[in-house]
Amino acid sequence: MGWVKIGEIAEQAGLQLTPVSRYRPDQVKADHCPFCGDIKGNLELNLDKDLFHCWACDSKGGVIAFYAKLHGLSETVAKQKLYPHHRTRKLHPAERLTTAQLQEIGFQSLHRHPKTKPARMSHEEWAAYRKRQLDWIWQTWCEHVQAEQEIERRLARLFATQEQHPHTLKSVNEHWMKEA
DSSP states (O other): OOOOOHHHHHHHTTOOEEEEETTEEEEEEESSOTTTOOOSSOEEEETTTTEEEETTTOOEEEHHHHHHHHHTOOHHHHHHHHOGGGOOSOOOGGGGSOHHHHHHTTOOOGGGSOOSOOTTSOHHHHHHHHHHHHHHHHHHHHHHHHHHHHHHHHHHHHHHHHHHOHHHHHHHHHHHHHHO
């Protein structure tokens, strides 16, 4: 499998592409942006460089980022799907988190963390450092999921209590109102 082109992915996603001008056939605009829903042609693709940019929502990047955003994947998983023969190592669970999931726990993205070894570190030091970082991100995500599940359990108990004893919730609300 060769390199995947951004135009192919856009067409598979059902986007209608038209050239921006007859002098730049490699620069096209899409009929709509699948990320923000804009229908004014603000999503532009550079077919020669395999780049995209939506001037409405400021989504931008290359072919892997485009595929990832279209399918709600992390860029690492998108890269594996687009180029399965390039797998060189097993992914850490933190690398499978989407950008939205990372943002939920306060990280901008994994792509801010360097993927290449700094010259001052040995391969062993770099591998240990990267593993610690990914373990930390994964632990933070797991704690977040546990906290969300605990909140859901507590809310379910509260609503179950309210259905059995409707006056209980009223007295709790009255108590909170007095405290405030």
